[in-house]
Amino acid sequence: xxxxxxxxxxxxxxxxxxxxxxxxxxxxxxxxxxxxxxxxxxxxxxxxxxxxxxxxxxxxxxxxxxxxxxxxxxxxxxxxxxxxxxxxxxxxxxxxxxxxxxxxxxxxxxxxxxxxxxxxxxxxxxxxxxxxxxxxxxxxxxxxxxxxxxxxxxxxxxxxxxxxxxxxxxxxxxxxxxxxxxxxxxxxxxxxxxxxxxxxxxxxxxxxxxxxxxxxxxxxxxxxxxxxxxxxxxxxxxxxxxxxxxxxxxxxxxxxxxxxxxxxxxxxxxxxxxxxxxxxxxxxxxxxxxxxxxxxxxxxxxxxxxxxxxxxxxxxxxxxxxxxxxxxxxxxxxxxxxxxxxxxxxxxxxxxxxxxxxxxxxxxxxxxxxxxxxxxxxxxxxxxxxxxxxxxxxxxxxxxxxxxxxxxxxxxxxxxxxxxxxxxxxxxxxxxxxxxxxxxxxxxxxxxxxxxxxxxxxxxxxxxxxxxxx
Amino acid sequence: xxxxxxxxxxxxxxxxxxxxxxxxxxxxxxxxxxxxxxxxxxxxxxxxxxxxxxxxxxxxxxxxxxxxxxxxxxxxxxxxxxxxxxxxxxxxxxxxxxxxxxxxxxxxxxxxxxxxxxxxxxxxxxxxxxxxxxxxxxxxxxxxxxxxxxxxxxxxxxxxxxxxxxxxxxxxxxxxxxxxxxxxxxxxxxxxxxxxxxxxxxxxxxxxxxxxxxxxxxxxxxxxxxxxxxxxxxxxxxxxxxxxxxxxxxxxxxxxxxxxxxxxxxxxxxxxxxxxxxxxxxxxxxxxxxxxxxxxxxxxxxxxxxxxxxxxxxxxxxxxxxxxxxxxxxxxxxxxxxxxxxxxxxxxxxxxxxxxxxxxxxxxxxxxxxxxxxxxxxxxxxxxxxxxxxxxxxxxxxxxxxxxxxxxxxxxxxxxxxxxxxxxxxxxxxxxxxxxxxxxxxxxxxxxxxxxxxxxxxxxxxxxxxxxxxxxxxxxxxxxxxxxxxxxxxxxxxxxxxxxxxx
Numbered sequence: 001x002x003x004x005x006x007x008x009x010x011x012x013x014x015x016x017x018x019x020x021x022x023x024x025x026x027x028x029x030x031x032x033x034x035x036x037x038x039x040x041x042x043x044x045x046x047x048x049x050x051x052x053x054x055x056x057x058x059x060x061x062x063x064x065x066x067x068x069x070x071x072x073x074x075x076x077x078x079x080x081x082x083x084x085x086x087x088x089x090x091x092x093x094x095x096x097x098x099x100x101x102x103x104x105x106x107x108x109x110x111x112x113x114x115x116x117x118x119x120x121x122x123x124x125x126x127x128x129x130x131x132x133x134x135x136x137x138x139x140x141x142x143x144x145x146x147x148x149x150x151x152x153x154x155x156x157x158x159x160x161x162x163x164x165x166x167x168x169x170x171x172x173x174x175x176x177x178x179x180x181x182x183x184x185x186x187x188x189x190x191x192x193x194x195x196x197x198x199x200x201x202x203x204x205x206x207x208x209x210x211x212x213x214x215x216x217x218x219x220x221x222x223x224x225x226x227x228x229x230x231x232x233x234x235x236x237x238x239x240x241x242x243x244x245x246x247x248x249x250x251x252x253x254x255x256x257x258x259x260x261x262x263x264x265x266x267x268x269x270x271x272x273x274x275x276x277x278x279x280x281x282x283x284x285x286x287x288x289x290x291x292x293x294x295x296x297x298x299x300x301x302x303x304x305x306x307x308x309x310x311x312x313x314x315x316x317x318x319x320x321x322x323x324x325x326x327x328x329x330x331x332x333x334x335x336x337x338x339x340x341x342x343x344x345x346x347x348x349x350x351x352x353x354x355x356x357x358x359x360x361x362x363x364x365x366x367x368x369x370x371x372x373x374x375x376x377x378x379x380x381x382x383x384x385x386x387x388x389x390x391x392x393x394x395x396x397x398x399x400x401x402x403x404x405x406x407x408x409x410x411x412x413x414x415x416x417x418x419x420x421x422x423x424x425x426x427x428x429x430x431x432x433x434x435x436x437x438x439x440x441x442x443x444x445x446x447x448x449x450x451x452x453x454x455x456x457x458x459x460x461x462x463x464x465x466x467x468x469x470x
Numbered sequence: 471x472x473x474x475x476x477x478x479x480x481x482x483x484x485x486x487x488x489x490x491x492x493x494x495x496x497x498x499x500x501x502x503x504x505x506x507x508x509x510x511x512x513x514x515x516x517x518x519x520x521x522x523x524x525x526x527x528x529x530x531x532x533x534x535x536x537x538x539x540x541x542x543x544x545x546x547x548x549x550x551x552x553x554x555x556x557x558x559x560x561x562x563x564x565x566x567x568x569x570x571x572x573x574x575x576x577x578x579x580x581x582x583x584x585x586x587x588x589x590x591x592x593x594x595x596x597x598x599x600x601x602x603x604x605x606x607x608x609x610x611x612x613x614x615x616x617x618x619x620x621x622x623x624x625x626x627x628x629x630x631x632x633x634x635x636x637x638x639x640x641x642x643x644x645x646x647x648x649x650x651x652x653x654x655x656x657x658x659x660x661x662x663x664x665x666x667x668x669x670x671x672x673x674x675x676x677x678x679x680x681x682x683x684x685x686x687x688x689x690x691x692x693x694x695x696x697x698x699x700x701x702x703x704x705x706x707x708x709x710x711x712x713x714x715x716x717x718x719x720x721x722x723x724x725x726x727x728x729x730x731x732x733x734x735x736x737x738x739x740x741x742x743x744x745x746x747x748x749x750x751x752x753x754x755x756x757x758x759x760x761x762x763x764x765x766x767x768x769x770x771x772x773x774x775x776x777x778x779x780x781x782x783x784x785x786x787x788x789x790x791x792x793x794x795x796x797x798x799x800x801x802x803x804x805x806x807x808x809x810x811x812x813x814x815x816x817x818x819x820x821x822x823x824x825x826x827x828x829x830x831x832x833x834x835x836x837x838x839x840x841x842x843x844x845x846x847x848x849x850x851x852x853x854x855x856x857x858x859x860x861x862x863x864x865x866x867x868x869x870x871x872x873x874x875x876x877x878x879x880x881x882x883x884x885x886x887x888x889x890x891x892x893x894x895x896x897x898x899x900x901x902x903x904x905x906x907x908x909x910x911x912x913x914x915x916x917x918x919x920x921x922x923x924x925x926x927x928x929x930x931x932x933x934x935x936x937x938x939x940x941x942x943x944x945x946x947x948x949x950x951x952x953x954x955x956x957x958x959x960x961x962x963x964x965x966x967x968x969x970x971x972x973x
Contacts, residue, residue, distance in 0.1 A: 311549075358503070358590075369623060374649070375616040381547075384612075384656070388550060391660040399660070403653035410649055414626070414642055422630045422638050456547035463549060 001046065002039035002069055003109045009035035010102040017095035025093060029084055032098040033077055036105070040073040051468055057177050058119040065113035067465045068244050068317075072108050075237040075324050076101060081440045082332045083229030085433065089340040090227065092137050100137075101233060104130035108237055112244035117166045117176040120248060124162070124209070127238060128155045134230045135222065147225025154208070154218045162205025168198030169254075178253040182470075185256030199257050202249060203264055209242040212302060213271035216295045223291035228338065228345070231287060232331040235294060236324040239301075243320040246305050247313060247469060255470045258308045265306035270401060272299030277409040287345045289412060290330055293371060296409055297323050303402060304386040310469055312389035314462040315382075321462075322370075322382040329367045329444040336360060336433045336441060350416060352425025360431060361420045363445030370448045372413040373406050377448045381455045479526065483540050484556040486523045487566065488604045491516050491573065495596035502589020510581060513592035517573040520599065524570040531563055533952050536959035538609060538673070546613070551668050555609040560956030561737050561807065562606040564949060565730055568814045569606065571938075572726045573599040575931045576719040579822055582927070583718065583829055584632065591632060594624040595719060602727050606734060611659045611670040614738075618731065619652055625720070625728070633715035640708075640715040647708040651698035658691035662743070675743045676963070682746055689747035692740050699732030700788045703762040713781035714834070718825030721777065725784050725817035730810050733791045737807075741795070742963055748796070755796040760889045762789025767896035771903070775834050776824045779904055780817060783860060786893060787813045793890060794875040802878025803957050804950060809871025811949060812859070812942055816868055819856040819935040823849070826928055827908070831917045836904055841913035845921035850909045852924075852932045857905040859939045861898035867942035 013031050020027065043066050051062030079101070087093045103126060110123025132155070135148035170176055172195040173184040188195060208215040223231050250261050276296025283289040301323065304316025337344035337353075344350075354361035370379030383406060391399050433441075451458075494516030502509045531539060538557030546554045558566060576595050584591045601624075604617035622645055629641035659670070661684075666674050680688070698705045709729075713721050741748050748755075763786050770782035787809065794806025826849060827842070828834055843850040859866035862873075872893065879887035913919050924932070942949065 314549075374623060375619040380616070380619070385550075387657070388660055388663070391657065392664060396657070396661070399657050400654065403657055404650075407646065407650045407653055411642070411646060414645055417626070418630060418638055418642065421627060422641075453546070456545070456549060456552070459547060459549040 002043040002073075003106050003113075005039045005042055006035055006102050006106050006109070009038075010099050010106070013095055013102070014099045017099075025088075028095045028098050029080065032080055032102060035102060036073045036077045036080075039105075040070050043069045043073070053115050053179070055119075058116045059110070059113050060115035061113060062468060063465045064244070064247065064468075065109075067461070068112040068240060069109050071321055071324070072105060072112070072237045072240055075240065075328065076105050076233070078325075078328055078332075078440060078444065079229070079233045079236065081436050082232055082328070082335050085437060086229045086335045086338065087227070090138065092227065092229075094137075097134065097137060097229075100130045100134050104134070104233070105237070108241035111241045112248075114248055115178050117170070117178065117181075120178075120245065121159075121163060121166065123241075124245070125159060127241065128159065131155075131234060131238070134233065135226050137230065138227050141227070143225040144227060144230075147222045150225075151218055151222050158205045158208030158215065161201045161208070165198045165201025165203075165205060168194055168201065172198060178248060181253050182255055185254060188256065195254075195257060196260055199254055199260055200264070202254070203261060203268075206242070206245055206249065207268055209245060210239065210298050210301070211295055212268045212298050213275045213295060216272065216275070219295055220288050220291040223294070224285055224287045224345075228287070228331060228335050228343070232328060232335070235290075235327045235331060239294075239298070239327075240320050240324050243301065243316065247317075247466070250305070251308075251313060251469050262306050262308055265302050266395070266398060269299045269302035269306060270398070272296060272302065273402060273405040274299075277405045277412075280409070280412045283412075284347055285345055286334060286347050286350065286416075287331075289347065290327065293409070293412070294327065296405065297327075297371070299405075300383060300386055300402065303398070304389045307389040307393040307395070309389060309393060310466055311463060312386075312393065313466040313469055314459065315385035315389045317462045317466060318459055319382040319386050321458075322378050325444060326367055326370050326379060326448065329363070329441065329448070330371070332437070332441045332444065333360060333364045333367070336431055336437060339429065339432060342429075347416070347419060349427065350419045351423040351427075353420040355425050356428070357431045359442070363442060364420060365417050366445045366448040368413040368416050372410040374410070376452050378451060378455070379448070381452070381459075385459060476530075480530065480540055481542060483523060483527055484558065484603075484607045485542060487520055487527075487570065488556075488600045488607065490523060490600070491520045491596040491603075492600035494519075495593035495600070498589050498593040498596065502593070506588065509589045509592055510577075513577045513596060514574075516596050517570075517577045517599065520603075521570040521574055524567055524603075527558065527563060528567060528952070531558075531560075531952065533560065534955055536560070536955040541609070543609075546610075550612070550663075550670070552612045552670050553610050554613060555671065556607040556613075557609045558607055560953035561960075562734065564807065564811050564952060565606045565727075565734060566603050568730070568811055569599060569602050569727055571934075572722065572814065572818055575818065575822070575934065576722055578927060578931050579722065579825060580717070580719045583825070587631060590627070591717075591719075594628050595723065598624045598628075598723060602731070605731055609672050611662070611672050611675070613670075614672065615652070615656060615659060619649075621728070622648055625724070628720045628723075629712055629716045632717040632720065635715075636711070637715040640711040644708050644712040647698050647705070651695040651705075654691040655695035658688045661688065672738065675739075678743070680744065680746075682750070685744040685747035686750065689740055689744045689751060692735065692744075693751075696732040696735040696740070697758075699735070700729055700792060701732070701785060702758050702789070702792060703766060703785070706762070706766070706785045709785060710778050710781045713784075713821075714775060714777045718821060718828070721781075721821040721825075722818045725780070725821055726814040729784060729788055730814060733788065733795065733806070733810055736792070736795050737960070742960060745963065749798070752796045752798065756793060756886060759789045759793035759796065760886065762786055763793065763890055763893050764896070767893055767900065770900040771896065773900075774836055776827075776836055776904060776908070777821070777834050779836075779900060780820045780824065780860075783897065783900060784813065784817050786897070787817070787860075790872060790875050790890065790893065793886070794871075794878060797875075797878045797882050797886070798961065799878045799881055800957065800961060801874045801881070803961060804953070805871050805874025805876075805878060807953055807957070808867070808874060808942070808946060808949060812867035812871050812939070815935050815938045815942070816856055816859045816866075819852075819932065819939065820860060822928075822931060822935070823853045823856060826924060830921055833917075836907050838915060839908040839918055840911045840915060841909075841918055842921065843909045844913050845918060846923045848929065849924045849932075852936055853905065853909065855936050855939065857901045859943070861901045862894055865940070865943050867939045867946070869943055870946045
């Protein structure tokens with residue numbers, strides 16, 4: 001099991017750090033990367049077409065868990081590449097960063113392969129605990145500490161909601177095992193009050209983890225306050241894991257209540273798209289803007305889920321993965337522009353980037369147009385997929401509102417392009433960055449357009465992955 | 471040997487025409503910084519090769535047949551049944567040829583003028599050329615949409631980087647306007663996708679039987695997308711801004727090619743897919759077109775800025791195109807397409823003329839000039855021809871299109887014809903009045919006194935365009951012949967034919 005490898009290696013790295021002290025710093029980095037690589041190979045080798053319930057009904061091993069685990073490993077590996085130089089310059093290049101991130105990865109893996117409310121909750125809490133600590137890693141930074149505090153209070157509250165909802169579902173069905181809950185719910189009447197109430201709480205907890213309006217308050221503050229390397233980590237893989245929670249809990253577990261959660265998700269989705277896109281226009285801080293953009297993207301992601309069709313889940317999964325790589329890239333550019341003693345986090349810091357570095361301006365342009373959903377970038381196909389899903393489910397009005405919000409959203413992405421290409425630079429420092437950061441970032445950017453001919457393959461993989469879901 | 475080469479060409483011609491300029495643009499982006507000297511020759515080679523690739527299309531095209539020719543088809547996104555499907559018929563082929571010809575002219579026009587970020591400039595134009603050919607060739611609705619939207623990115627950068635003082639406002643307005651128009655089209659396409667049993671094949675949409683409400687909604691969704699691009703009154707306001715601020719090459723591409731995409735959309739999508747709605751809303755469309763012809767013609771009269779004047783004149787001329795399309799008869803439809811091609815030449819030429827003056831004097835104000843003929847006689851002669859063509863003088867291409875549309879309007883309603891014919895007065899008034907103020911009169915401005923006549927480079931593209939304008943005006947038969955069968959087929963399609971008045 002890949003989780004075991006990651007867990008064991010995380011402990012080993014922690015111990016090794018005690019013995020080697022500060023002499024082999026880059027060893028920690030390479031050991032973490034190797035861990036992720038090994039775990040990915042292990043996950044791929046253990047994959048099977050049939051789903052198996054293991055560990056006394058606690059975990060499930062199926063295509064979905066394999067694919068999502070591998071993507072979580074890949075995303076985290078990219079995060080490590082991007083953040084290596086950044087954390088070294090800010091004095092948080094410690095083994096703790098890697099150990100916490102790896103333990104968070106374990107949490108995420110448990111989340112995506114949970115077959116039981118308890119294991120699901122455990123995975124979620126493991127991830128959250130690691131995130132609290134990572135946010136506060138830069139001890140002397142007031143904003144980082146503040147964001148850690150905020151995140152801690154709100155995440156604890158939302159976990160409470162989730163747990164409360166689970167307990168209600170337990171009351172209604174008498175089981176904590178997701179498959180059993182689903183089977184029993186199917187026999188209950190559609191208007192079982194306890195189950196519906198439980199659903200409301202569970203959904204609030206899930207929406208918080210995803211960052212959908214009205215449970216989005218933490219996102220802008222945490223994104224802005226955290227060191228960019230940590231924002232990078234929070235913004236990518238945990239979104240994929242949260243998406244997996246939706247599939248495991250709502251789709252696999254509470255399919256009997258799909259009518260109710262569809263209505264709730266429509267509301268969450270429209271609100272997220274509206275608020276995310278409109279408020280992002282007013283931001284002057286790049287990280288905050290990307291935070292609001294994340295909120296709106298989660299609204300789009302929910303569209304795929306709320307179609308309540310298997311193909312829609314595949315579309316949402318495609319969206320989640322494309323989004324995760326886009327957001328990594330956008331934060332990667334921020335990291336590239338930052339240097340020791342200077343955080344490039346205002347929109348104005350992007351001014352004239354094209355004159356300072358045409359290539360990275362182009363890379364950022366690809367990310368921005370991809371996020372705005374302009375063809376031919378990958379982001380367009382992701383949006384197309386989810387909108388196609390809701391049109392097939394008959395939600396025409398929702399489809400129209402989604403595309404209109406994407407037009408509103410296009411404005412602030414265009415503004416970034418405008419700043420980079422049309423304005424004169426204020427800052428004449430050359431962009432520095434380690435060679436691996438530059439290479440991976442370039443690859444990440446070019447992928448936004450170069451992978452387009454293979455969109456069909458990706459969607460086919462996603463479809464095969466969610467095949468077993470109801 | 472010859473046969474296999476021919477067979478290969480027939481299967482790959484459109485792909486080549488689309489991707490050759492795009493790849494060339496990418497290469498320029500890649501090498502342009504290291505070898506700045508190679509940029510202009512590479513751009514010239516790319517555009518000329520594209521033109522060469524498209525010429526045999528004309529020779530090998532079977533004008534008697536209305537079906538799609540040079541078809542290609544490869545599965546692309548099987549999950550959504552999207553194919554990379556291309557083909558041309560009598561409506562799209564002239565536009566493809568126009569695009570590849572204008573492509574060369576744009577490259578020549580920017581040859582010496584552009585000094586800032588040269589590789590990016592030529593790359594953007596070449597990529598855009600390929601994308602536009604893609605729009606005209608796509609037979610798959612999603613592929614069409616991708617090309618249609620992808621074009622916004624290079625155009626956004628062209629206006630924003632190389633444009634005039636107010637360029638940022640203009641380019642963001644341009645992008646958001648057209649983006650807003652197109653996203654609703656996407657929803658309509660997705661609706662059609664499910665109605666046609668999960669297919670994005672445009673031709674399969676022609677056989678759908680849709681209810682009247684659905685047809686009208688789809689028509690409106692398409693209308694927003696196409697009307698913004700054309701642009702029709704009242705969604706035309708982005709065009710003067712974009713034109714005025716764009717560099718000369720950008721204006722040429724906008725006027726000569728991008729505006730045609732909207733009209734092409736009506737012919738490829740609205741008319742055949744939702745014929746009933748097209749008939750129901752024809753009166754509405756005709757009204758909008760006539761407002762564009764009459765009102766925008768008057769607006770053009772009072773412009774002080776040459777580029778703005780030509781931009782408004784473009785809107786008025788495109789009003790003629792939409793008028794011709796929605797009259798549903800043979801003359802008007804022929805006239806609409808001839809007008810599209812003719813306007814492609816004439817507006818391109820006029821923008822190039824303004825560009826020639828702007829490069830020397832750095833002003834677009836009409837009042838900054840006067841007496842240019844004394845210093846630039848050859849240029850004045852060329853511009854005379856294009857001004858005449860713009861006002862619809864017989865013997866130039868401008869006359870053929872306008873005459874056919876007015877003729878078609880007569881068959882439907884004499885008042886339509888009357889209102890449309892006012893353009894002959896207003897068009898002549900605004901164009902020739904501008905010409906008089908700029909070219910004739912005594913030389914009073916020092917900037918004009920210092921002018922020198924056009925260079926061989928400038929002569930070359932003006933000469934090519936003037937020959938095209940005259941050829942199309944004197945002998946339009948080859949063009950009419952090329953599109954004859956396709957238009958006949960379109961108008962005799964069940965549903966389209968419904969309208970009174972035989973085609």
